[in-house]
Amino acid sequence: MKYTDGNNCFVYIDHDEGTINQVSLELLTEAKHLMKRLKAPEKVVAIWLGTFTDDILKMLGDYGADHIITCEREDLNQYDVMKHTTVISEMIDAYHPQSMLIGGTVKGRELAPRISARVHTGLTADATQIDLDGETHHLAITRPAFGGNLYATIITPDHFPQMATIRPGVFEAKTFGHTSLPTQETFQYDKALHSPIEVMAIEEKDTKRTNIADAKLIVSAGRGVKNCLNLVSDVAAHLNGEVASSRALVDGGIMSKNHQVGQTGHTVRPSLYIACGISGAVQHTAGMDKSDTIIAINTDENAPIFDVADLGIVGDAQAILKQLQKQLDA
Amino acid sequence: MNIAVLVKQVPDTTEIKIDKETGALIRKGIPTITNPDDLTGVELALQLKETYGGNIHAFTMGPSSAKNMLRELYARGIDEATLLSDKAFAGSDTWATSHILASALKKHAFDLVIAGRQAIDGDTAQVGPQVAEFLKIPHVSYVDRVIDYNDGMLKVKKNEEHRMLTLNLPTPALITVLDEAAKPRYMNMFDIFRRSHLPLNQLTCDDLDVSLADIGIKGSPTKVKKTFNKSATQKQPKQTLNPEQAARTILDFIEAKGGQS
Numbered sequence: 001m002k003y004t005d006g007n008n009c010f011v012y013i014d015h016d017e018g019t020i021n022q023v024s025l026e027l028l029t030e031a032k033h034l035m036k037r038l039k040a041p042e043k044v045v046a047i048w049l050g051t052f053t054d055d056i057l058k059m060l061g062d063y064g065a066d067h068i069i070t071c072e073r074e075d076l077n078q079y080d081v082m083k084h085t086t087v088i089s090e091m092i093d094a095y096h097p098q099s100m101l102i103g104g105t106v107k108g109r110e111l112a113p114r115i116s117a118r119v120h121t122g123l124t125a126d127a128t129q130i131d132l133d134g135e136t137h138h139l140a141i142t143r144p145a146f147g148g149n150l151y152a153t154i155i156t157p158d159h160f161p162q163m164a165t166i167r168p169g170v171f172e173a174k175t176f177g178h179t180s181l182p183t184q185e186t187f188q189y190d191k192a193l194h195s196p197i198e199v200m201a202i203e204e205k206d207t208k209r210t211n212i213a214d215a216k217l218i219v220s221a222g223r224g225v226k227n228c229l230n231l232v233s234d235v236a237a238h239l240n241g242e243v244a245s246s247r248a249l250v251d252g253g254i255m256s257k258n259h260q261v262g263q264t265g266h267t268v269r270p271s272l273y274i275a276c277g278i279s280g281a282v283q284h285t286a287g288m289d290k291s292d293t294i295i296a297i298n299t300d301e302n303a304p305i306f307d308v309a310d311l312g313i314v315g316d317a318q319a320i321l322k323q324l325q326k327q328l329d330a
Numbered sequence: 331m332n333i334a335v336l337v338k339q340v341p342d343t344t345e346i347k348i349d350k351e352t353g354a355l356i357r358k359g360i361p362t363i364t365n366p367d368d369l370t371g372v373e374l375a376l377q378l379k380e381t382y383g384g385n386i387h388a389f390t391m392g393p394s395s396a397k398n399m400l401r402e403l404y405a406r407g408i409d410e411a412t413l414l415s416d417k418a419f420a421g422s423d424t425w426a427t428s429h430i431l432a433s434a435l436k437k438h439a440f441d442l443v444i445a446g447r448q449a450i451d452g453d454t455a456q457v458g459p460q461v462a463e464f465l466k467i468p469h470v471s472y473v474d475r476v477i478d479y480n481d482g483m484l485k486v487k488k489n490e491e492h493r494m495l496t497l498n499l500p501t502p503a504l505i506t507v508l509d510e511a512a513k514p515r516y517m518n519m520f521d522i523f524r525r526s527h528l529p530l531n532q533l534t535c536d537d538l539d540v541s542l543a544d545i546g547i548k549g550s551p552t553k554v555k556k557t558f559n560k561s562a563t564q565k566q567p568k569q570t571l572n573p574e575q576a577a578r579t580i581l582d583f584i585e586a587k588g589g590q591s
């Protein structure tokens with residue numbers, strides 16, 4: 001849609017029956033930082049579909065929401081791409097937000113493009129950085145392009161809202177010590193909503209899933225250590241950390257997909273990330289370069305992983321891990 | 331079951347090199363491939379056809395070199411292929427691309443449209459859902475498996491982060507597929523020889539009901555402001571150490587950083 005008079009930044013709150021997905025809090029925080037940088041700060045508006053409570057109001061406020069627009073219908077408690085597209089597009093028509101951020105989860109990546117097509121606006125996928133273009137309201141959204149070999153900064157100059165999806169973990173969720181609760185407004189949508197898509201069954205996945213996304217310390221394995229993964233896990237266990245991996249090992253069927261760090265895997269930001277035998281392709285570093293501290297071990301002194309490392313060691317990871325094991329045991 | 335498959339020819343990104351001096355992409359001599367998720371889509375279509383009958387029609391928007399890809403898909407067993415190619419399409423973002431693809435699809439009656447989850451060059455996973463919206467049909471992204479097709483209802487498994495959903499949706503519908511959905515078969519020499527000369531359909535802007543204002547660079551809501559190569563400066567000098575020293579250095583480093591968690 002063409003720009004009219006709106007200005008706020010909408011953040012879609014992804015939730016399962018009231019349990020908020022962390023990525024939405026990360027986006028609220030980032031949106032707050034962005035809006036504060038404007039000469040005349042604008043509001044961060046959280047968009048909530050489904051049953052709403054005061055606890056949710058407070059929580060969204062804590063993480064940066066100034067205002068909340070709700071559409072409290074029970075038939076919106078469960079995410080449905082068709083219903084959610086309709087209601088959110090109607091909200092966009094009614095409020096003319098400047099921009100809208102949506103978490104880059106499976107849901108978000110299914111929903112956001114559908115909305116952008118309906119309201120005729122631009123959508124940038126998998127933003128890794130969001131800036132203001134000069135001092136204007138325009139967002140300059142940076143994302144990896146060409147499989148991460150290049151970065152591109154994208155703008156949506158003439159259409160609104162300027163939309164972006166952002167993967168979990170790219171931004172940090174922080175609470176703002178605030179004095180007043182956010183304001184709330186109800187978006188009245190009374191028309192019948194029906195979706196042709198019917199949910200027949202939901203299976204929770206294996207609970208054994210790793211939680212590398214929340215880990216404080218990660219020892220990560222690449223193709224260079226594929227023959228000594230037991231050493232990697234042993235050292236990780238000694239350091240109270242989790243094991244992660246590059247995609248090379250996932251594609252090779254050696255590690256499961258939920259261990260994968262990178263553009264098409266998890267984004268992690270542990271206090272310490274130890275990369276063993278990982279070359280450091282941009283697709284990999286896109287998922288770990290925000291770690292507080294990075295140690296890289298690689299036999300190739302020109303490996304790009306050293307470009308992001310705080311401590312770079314040129315050497316055989318297997319031998320070094322063995323030594324680490326020995327010294328940790330001592 | 332009549333199926334449209336959306337396929338894109340992409341540079342083989344594992345082969346992409348960056349010019350260290352200019353930071354630009356070296357495109358010369360980079361081989362192109364059929365986008366991997368799209369090959370999954372083609373294979374899934376072939377399997378559905380084997381079970382439910384019907385016709386498979388592949389669509390691609392791209393330069394005329396994409397004909398080679400379409401010939402390969404003929405060899406794999408699709409029934410019809412259409413190339414959408416026009417100078418006016420160049421520079422289209424996902425919105426404009428989807429608009430163009432949808433206007434070509436509208437000329438036919440399909441039960442199912444299959445797109446890949448994402449293209450390895452654009453990497454947006456947006457075109458499938460946007461095409462579905464332009465066609466005003468329901469869609470499901472991240473389909474891991476098609477379970478069955480009965481009375482016009484398609485039953486699929488969708489793979490979310492922490493759960494698997496079984497969904498029923500009426501056709502016509504669009505799905506975007508993950509590589510788990512089907513494993514592309516090997517082509518046999520006989521088919522390559524026999525089928526790759528089948529005629530290709532070619533459409534240009536004039537054949538479609540699209541306005542110049544909605545396609546190409548001009549019709550794309552998003553614009554690329556700049557591209558850059560992030561292989562920035564090295565943070566710290568590298569050290570070459572023997573394993574024992576290396577292990578010690580690492581442990582000292584961890585300690586200095588405040589110890590392990």
Ligand SMILES: Cc1cc2nc3c(=O)[nH]c(=O)nc-3n(C[C@H](O)[C@H](O)[C@H](O)COP(=O)(O)OP(=O)(O)OC[C@H]3O[C@@H](n4cnc5c(N)ncnc54)[C@H](O)[C@@H]3O)c2cc1C
Nearest residue numbers: 147222223224246247248262263264265277279284299317
């Ligand atoms: C669209 C797309 C998305 C992608 N998404 C991801 C993603 O999410 N995550 C990801 O990781 N990758 C991703 N990739 C793949 C990525 O481009 C790389 O191919 C991959 O990260 C390489 O993994 P690797 O570093 O383990 O293997 P390699 O590149 O093969 O590197 C192995 C490294 O080990 C070193 N080595 C060998 N032996 C030893 C030894 N004994 N001791 C120490 N070092 C040794 C070598 O010098 C080399 O640097 C993606 C690619 C594409 C095209």
Ligand SMILES: Nc1ncnc2c1ncn2[C@@H]1O[C@H](COP(=O)(O)O)[C@@H](O)[C@H]1O
Nearest residue numbers: 336391445446448449452454455456457
């Ligand atoms: N130019 C194109 N021609 C045909 N199909 C396309 C084109 N671009 C994208 N697609 C389809 O949309 C999917 C997602 O692409 P993308 O949104 O670029 O990640 C691809 O896997 C293709 O199935």
